[in-house]
Amino acid sequence: MTLPDASTEIPDALQVLHRVFGYDSFRGEQQQVIDHVVAGGDALVLMPTGGGKSLCYQIPALVREGTGVVISPLIALMQDQVDALTALGVRAGFLNSTQDPDERRAVEHAFLDGRLDLLYLAPERLRTEGTQRLLDRGTVSLFAIDEAHCVAQWGHDFRPDYLALSMLHERWPKVPRIALTATATEATHGEIAARLGLEDARHFVASFDRPNxxxxxxxxxxxxxxxxxxxxxxxxxxxxxxxxxxxxxxxxxxxxxxxxxxxxxxxxxxxxxxxxxxxxxxxxxxxxxxxxxxxxxxxxxxxxxxxxxxxxxxxxxxxxxxxxxxxxxxxxxxxxxxxxxGLQDVVQQRKMIEGSEGDETHRRSLAMHLDAMLALCExxxxxxxxxxxxxxxxxxxxxxxxxxxTPAESWDGTVAAQKLLSTVWRLARERRQKFGAGQIIDILQGKKTAKVIQFDHDALSVFGVGADLSTAEWRSVVRQLLALGLLAVEGEYGTLVLTDASGEVLGGRRTLSMRKEKVPAAAPARKESGSRSGKGPRVPVDLPEAALPVFEALRAWRAATAREQGVPAYVVFHDATLREIATRLPATVEELGTVNGVGEAKLAKYAEGILEALSEAGAPGSPAPAAAPSEAAPLPRQAAPYEDEPPFDPDDTDPPWDDWE
The missing domain is CATH 3.40.50.300 (P-loop containing nucleotide triphosphate hydrolases)
Incomplete structure (x- = not known):
């Protein structure tokens, strides 16, 4: 690999991208974000998953003097990122509850001695006076707040210490901050900025589209x-x-x-x-x-x-x-x-909102979130x-x-909605009764079930008026009325009741175009980028057939290497890098160094193994090597128990986290 001379015009950030990460150019707004933070500016970055957010703080941390401090919510995330950075030759470490005292002291000394490029911390640990005094004694190049939506989406119910991160600017006013997330509406975006004191920061918003x-x-x-x-x-x-x-x-x-x-x-x-x-x-x-x-x-x-x-x-x-x-x-x-x-999902979510803790404003917020999700479904x-x-x-x-x-069909569901709403109304007015969707649909379809006979519901004027629709179609009508706020769920048993808006439909003042329930069919064709042949990895369409045996041989080498090092295979190299190697067939270390994703550290560490694997695999078109072993690796370490186990929902659901400090 030919590296740029220090005296050239290439910016430091681009040199780091090339030398450490093995890429020649930035993607999207990465360059603008990195240049802004390198210059000492605060930034709020909204970028989709897989868009390269990590580079937006990793490269500034390598360019600026001192250590970049990354506030990360999860222990597993810290470990994985440190593993990946270490493989690139970056001096990275973390402080969390999985370490014994000696390990923590070693990381602290490395930070104080200026031997760390990046240090990962949980927000809980950052708030301790001991950690703050440690940071005061060293040189911090920047603060990166990863998964910044934690501040707004779940607020104090999720990680209360995220809400205290505004103190970063108060205690270290000259250290630039960068907050990053892949998930934020305009309202959430504003809330993140307000809670973290980043109103005056430069905001970078990339497209959230993931076309793949x-x-x-x-x-x-x-x-x-x-x-x-x-x-x-x-x-x-x-x-x-x-x-x-x-x-x-x-x-x-x-x-x-x-x-x-x-x-x-x-x-x-x-x-x-x-x-x-x-x-x-x-x-x-x-x-x-x-x-x-x-x-x-x-x-x-x-x-x-x-x-x-x-x-x-x-x-x-x-x-x-x-x-x-x-x-x-x-x-x-x-x-x-x-x-x-399905319908039960809507009923279940509505019941959970009705029974949730918090005031009416909180429940209204939950209902608005659910309504948006239902609109996406329908x-x-x-x-x-x-x-x-x-x-x-x-x-x-x-x-x-x-x-x-496979475009969805729509139909005029006004009459069907009137029949169903009328059934709910008549049960409530004439019988002082409330029932769930199943009983109401049985009445509409004219089914003389034991329950219908028991309550004399076959005597209702609406009995049998909906025999023209199937059970699945009626359940779809109920689901869409719930989604539109024209029906509501009430009580422990999920009974259906009218809303203030129901009268518009019953009175003929509002018509309804409904989504037609699809008959289950084969999956829609996708824009494939690869073909399959039994189990195993998808073969990308941009990989020539002759290069496939070489690609598999490289995967076998990567599997063995990852197993030996006790890291995931992608920490060694991503598939995209192996595909480029299999296609280009570099014959020398210098040629290998020009492949995307092969930085200096990985070139020094893996060049011999890759070239040997290429030699054993032969040229394109040669007989395929022995079947590649699985890229499995034994678990080299076990996570320690939590220092503080978070409270879990008694209804058998989990809060939105998996490990914390």
Whole structure:
């Protein structure tokens, strides 16, 4: 690799990008963000997952004098980032509860001696007087606040110490701050700026679009079977994340997938720390592992080759949905965001809001978040356009979501809505009764069930007036009326009641265009970037067939190297770098140094092994080498128990975190 001379015109930041990270140019707004922070300015950065946020503070920390201090919410995230930076030759460390006193002292001394480029801390540790005195004694080049949406999205219920990070500017007024997040509406954006005292900072907002992700939302009908079909037909052998609302559902789903031959593990906050850490490590270090989890899993997971994220329960907000689906396809290759959604999801979420703690303003906020999520589910237009609009960004129909590939039909549902609302009204007015959706649909369809006969509901004037629609169609009507606020859920049993807006429809003053329930069909065709042949990694279309044996040989070498070092395979090299090596076939160390993703440290560490692997694989078109072993690696360490275990929801759901200080 030919490095620029120190006397050249190339900016320091670009030299670092080339020398350390092995890339020749920045992407998007990275250059502007980095130059601004290097010059000492504060910044608030909104950039999608996989957009390169980390470089926006890592490179300034390497350019500016002193140590960059990164406030990171999760222990696992600290460890993974430090592993990746160390592999690049960057002097990085962390302070958290997984370390013994000697390890902590070693990191503290390295910081004070100026031997650290980056130091990772949890917000709880930063607030201690001992840590603040430590930072006073050293030289801090910048403060980076990662996952900054934690300040606003969950507020004090999530991490109270995030709300105290405004003290950074008060105690260290000359140290630049950069806050970064991939998840923020315009309102959340403003709240982050206000809570962190970054109103006067320069704000950088990149497009939230992730064109490689195919968004699909399907009617829920035996969701476990639907999930299994998704995995077997589209993602056999792929790494994926499946989200469930409750811990019990996580355990049940993971066990079901394992029984069907899928390599699946469970993850939720009710598991013991050692098992949870082992399952997370398997997901990170092995190929094709599917993790079934509550929302406690995922923040800070930097695995680039997650090919699908599936939701078996309705997310509570578009922000949460966007953040969770963003864990798929970080490498830019095609990925699937799949959600199974049904009437019971809406009823369940409405009940949770009704019974939630907090005042009426809080419940109204939760309801608004849910309404936006329901609008995304029920839209007949492009899902990507709707998603981007939620974050205040324009978009064009993408041609790569379910509603673009198989456009949804709409129908005039006014009369059907009037029939259903009238049934609810008559039960309440004539009988002083309230029932759930099942009984109301039975009445509409004219079914003389035991319950209908017991309550003499076959005598109602509306009995049988809806026999023209199927049960699935009526459930869709109920779901859409709930989404539109024309019906509400009440009480422990989820009974349906009218709202103030119901009268507009009953009185004929409002017409309703409804989304037609789709008959389950084959998955829509996607814009593939690769082909499949049984289990194993997706083969990118830009990889010549003759280069495939070389690519597999390089993956085998990477697997062995990662196993030996006890790190995930992507810490050694990403697939994109291996593909470029397999295509270009560098014959010398100098030629290898020109490959994207091969910086100085990795060149010195891995050049011999790569060139040897290339030699053994032969030229393109030669017989394929022996089958590549799995990129699995044993777990080299176990996470220590939490210093303070967070309180968990008694209703078997998890708060949005998986580990903390």
């Amino acid at each position: 992700i195919q968004y699909r939302i399907v009617p829920k009908n035996n969701p476990l079977k639907q999930l299994l079909e998704l995995i077997r037909t589209e993602h056999d052998g792929d790494a994926g994340v499946v989200y469930c609302l409750s811990r019990a559902s996580v355990e049940k789903t993971a066990a079901f997938l394992a029984e069907q031959g899928i390599d699946a593990v469970a993850y939720h906050a009710g598991m013991d720390a050692r098992t949870r850490a082992a399952n997370q490590a398997r997901f990170l270090r092995e190929d094709g592992v599917v993790v079934v989890a509550t929302i406690a899993f995922g923040m800070g997971i930097d695995k680039p080759d997650v090919r699908f994220v599936a939701h078996l329960d309705l997310p509570k907000s578009v922000e949460g949905y966007y953040q969770e689906t963003g864990r798929a396809g970080r490498d830019g290759e095609p990925a699937t965001a799949w959600l199974a959604y 839209t007949v237009g492009c899902r990507r356009v709707r998603l981007l609009a939620y974050f205040g960004q324009p978009g064009e129909p993408c041609g790569n979501c379910d509603t673009c590939l």
